[in-house]
Amino acid sequence: MKKSTSLFFLAAIFSANSLCAQQKKAVTATDQKMNTFINQLMSKMTLEEKIGQLNLAAVGFDVTGPILSQGVNEKIEKGLMGGVFNTFTPQAVRKLQELAITKSRLKIPLLFGYDVIHGHKTIFPIPLGLSTSWDLDLIEKSARIAAREASADGLNWTFSPMVDIARDPRWGRIAESSGEDPYLGSLIGVAMVKGYQTNSFSNKDAILACVKHFALYGAAEAGRDYNTTDMSLIKMYNEYLPPYKAAVDAGAGSVMASFNDINGTPATGNHWLLTDLLRNQWGFKGFVVSDYTGINELEAHGLGDLQTVSAKALNAGTDMDMVGEGFLTTLKKSLQEKKISQATIDQACRRILEAKYKLGLFADPYKYIDEERAKTEILSQKNRADAKTIAEASMVLLKNNNQLLPLKKNAKIALIGPLANNKRDMIGNWSAAGEWSQAISVMQGLKNVAPDMDITYAKGANLVDDPGILKLINANGADIVADEKSPEKLISEAVSVAKNADVAVVVLGESALMGGEATSRTELDLLPNQKDLLKALAATGKPIILVLMNSHPLTLVWEDANVPAILETWFGGTEAGNAIADVLVGNYNPAGKLTTTFPRNVGQIPLYYNHKSTGRPYDGVSNEKYKSRYIDSSNDPLYPFGYGLSYTSFAISPVQLNKVSMKAGQTIQATVDVQNTGDFDGQEVVQLYIQDIYGSVTRPVKELKGFQKIFLKKGETKHVTFTISTEMLKFYNADLKFAAEPGDFNVFTGSNSRDVSSAKFSLLN
Missing domain, CATH: 2.60.40.10 (Immunoglobulins)
Known part of the structure; x- marks a missing residue:
């Protein structure tokens, strides 16, 4: 790709605004038709049915948590549900949509949402990996393919893109972000919205985007998920808000409120954030949905009981209640007690109905239900080929001494590590509908790409030995089973294999379930058992190529000093193994660039390139005491923002x-x-x-x-x-x-x- 992006962001926003201006006359009649339709519909709706439209239920189970919604069928039939998430496939969606269309009084169709974060069935690199491609066309393509597959599987709404600025690599959800920079993050947010929504919701493969998490979620204190945030308005406006605004200006149809507080008030109940800023200043016309039980959690924030916080959230500008059912069970009472107004309920209901109208669901409630399209669209060979191309573009070469890479295709290699012959972790975290069994391992990829390569494999270590981490991630589906062999035996086997090879390709990193929501870390080194393996292999004197798979930027000081070649591959998705193999043998020359600063140690965090200077800046050289510096570490990162090598120079x-x-x-x-x-x-x-x-x-x-x-x-x-x-x-x-x-x-x-x-x-x- 050759594209100047010095003005791309401005051009994208200008283009979006110009398009809106050009379309105003054209859409006036359409808007009038929609308004007339919704006015007539709402005039027939009871208070209970209006509140029902504000209720989003979970039907099924996935990584977001257990089912909290009960009596789903009955509520659909009574018109007490506006949407469903965690349900997909044409057959399952049809079953629930038919209940709404054939059993409910007013036959209002349901929205069907899902966590389509970096692909639906065909999985692409985790979003942090997508961002390191610095290729907006490929990023938009990944969202376009995801939308085609999701819409073919009965879905019409995705909880993506996540555009939170993330400057703390301890935070698990940095994996879902585009990194630390507001300019690049804005461009990526626009590309994702365009990919999901296309240029018209009349398209059968266009789905509703949901910009999240509004706002400042990536600034959680101590990098701990769900934690509080606190920052000045200047920092907020200049550094954290731009990607949200860019995605809104690009036409995103919905926004998700974040869990954290802003200026002392949690986002879900923050009128300044959701109404004054989002709607009045930015002109957002879509609807706002809470995060999972976000309204209920206002109680734990100390803002009142469920009735109080539900009223607060509605008055603030939250239109749809995800799973918690606070709206469903308390708003009628709050209206009677004049804690909310009928106009506020009507406004929220209208926004949900408008989204359904724009998606074409009133014209055709079964628009997204097509079993034949699902058969040809999902996990197609074309989609997989594109996934490989996108995964290749995401990989970052961190080190390559003496041109150790690329490998010769007939090399004699020792392939070592718990992630070397692993399918389960290739698709990474937040791959909700992804099927890891369809993924390509590194070993299989090398065999596919270089059939003449002499490969000897040794596991070398368990992916995770730490009992605390293992217990937590296995409880959430990591499926890691400790090897019957002792750690010492595993290392001994790996050393033996390495000694008999020309080069050792060592694939290490995190479990996929060590990244994403609720996976914050206090240490970012390779896990001790993996580092022990790497040190033992280095002691053999054989050249080592370290292939990393991880969700968090890691602290790699020892590795950088002792390993001649390091390739960062994140979690590359369905085609990860083929893509990694192509890079290792030189079929693809890596060109990825970091979008997060890699620190030397956690003590430097937060560490990001676009920091401000101090009154006593340190030049990195002098021994002068009274400067802004550490006495036990350099101020400088191990790898800076924008860094990435190539096989050429x-x-x-x-x-x-x-x-x-x-x-x-x-x-x-x-x-x-x-x-x-x-x-x-x-x-x-x-x-x-x-x-x-x-x-x-x-x-x-x-x-x-x-x-x-x-x-x-x-x-x-x-x-x-x-x-x-x-x-x-x-x-x-x-x-x-x-x-x-x-x-x-x-x-x-x-x-x-x-x-x-x-x-x-x-x-x-």
């Missing part, structure tokens, strides 16, 4: 500006020459950062403002140009005014956030 020239000043409304061109100086064709992500040197408030040391992913043949040079506009220099000041301030700016270009060249320009009054 690239030379990026110093950045050149076509002029050194501009006025508002003008632009400056920043250019570099990029040369492929190595022995392989490859891709490079050329990155543009800007620093506002002096501001009315403190500003980050640099901020990503553009990138281009380009392909160069061996020896080829390309001229890369970025356009810097006034819009790119804007930020929210102390008055929360979004504006660019005249003054001096630094421009940085390079292959990552650390290794850059710079130039300076001025914005004039």
Whole structure:
């Protein structure tokens, strides 16, 4: 892909706004028709039926938790349910939809939602892995395929994209994020919404996106899931809110409230967040759904009993109650006691009905039920081929001393590790409908890709030996069974296999169930039993290629110092094994770039590239005491944001500006020459950062403002140009005014956030 994204985000938002403006006249008649239909429908609805539309029930079981909904059939028949989640397949969906259409009084169809997070049946890399591709077209394609499969399986609503900015790798849900940067996160959020919803809900394969978790969920204190958050409005507006707004501006049909509090009030009951900001400032027209029992949990936050918190949530702007049934059981009483108004109930009901109307469910309640389409669409060979391509693009080469990679296809290798011949973990966390039995292991992938390779396998270690972690993740479906052999025996076998090979390919990392919701960690090293294995293998003197599978960015100081080649593959999905094998043998030259900073140790956390300076910044060299530094560790990360190697090498020239000043409304061109100086064709992500040197408030040391992913043949040079506009220099000041301030700016270009060249320009009054 060759695409300038220095203005892509602005263009995407402008395009969305322009499209809305262009469509206003065209959709007026459609809106009027919808409003007339819904007005007539609501005039027939009882209070109970209106409240019923606000009720989202769980039917079935998956990773979100146990079934809390009871008497589902009866409630559907009475019109006391607006939607269902955890139910899919055409047969199962038809059964419930028929109840609503044939048994309920007003025949209002149901919404069917599901956690389609990184694929439905064909699973793609975990979202953090998708983001490291820096390829918006591929990311959008992954969402498009997911929507096609999900819609063919009876679903019309996904609880995705998650656009939370995540700067604490201890947080388990960093796996679902696009990393630490608001600019890149915004672009990815827009791409995902477009992929799910297409350009028209009239399409049978368009499903409703749900932007989550609104808001600030990724800033949970101590990296502990569901924990509190606390931040200034300036930080909120400049660093955490942009991806949510971008996804809303792109037309997302629904938003999910987060579990955490904002300014002392949990999101689910936060009127400022859900009404003042989301609806009044941003103009969001869709509906807001709580997270799983999010309304009930306001009780534990200390905001009142179930009736009190249900009224608070509705008044705040939460339209749909996921699973908790607080709305269903208390809103009528709250209305009688004048704690809520009929208008507020009607408004929430209308928003749910509008979503159903836009999806075409009133015209055809069975629109998403097509058994023949399910047979041809789900897990098709085309979908799997695309999944392999996307998985390859997500992989990040962290180290490759002496060009140990790529491997020769006839090499004699020792394939070692608990994840080397493993299907169960390939599809990662939040792969709710994914079938791990359909996944390709690394061993199978190598056999598929390099049939002449001499492979000897040894497990080497259990994936998890720690009894506390093992008990917790097995209770949630990890299915890890300890090997009958002792840890010492497993290591001994692996060492023996390694000694008889040319190179050891060691596949280590986390269980898939060590990432995702409720999987926060306090330590980010490889688990001790795996590190013991790696150290024993290193002692043999044989060259080692470490292949990592993990949801959290890990602390890899020992590995970086002692292992010559390290490939980060995250959890690559259904085609992970084939994709990893293609990278290992050089069929695909890795081009992924990190979207999260990898710390040296947990003591550095939070650690992110776009931090602010201090009054006493440390230069990393001097021994001066009174500087912002540690006495026992470097301030610097192990691997910086934007970092990733290739089998080839690239030379990026110093950045050149076509002029050194501009006025508002003008632009400056920043250019570099990029040369492929190595022995392989490859891709490079050329990155543009800007620093506002002096501001009315403190500003980050640099901020990503553009990138281009380009392909160069061996020896080829390309001229890369970025356009810097006034819009790119804007930020929210102390008055929360979004504006660019005249003054001096630094421009940085390079292959990552650390290794850059710079130039300076001025914005004039």
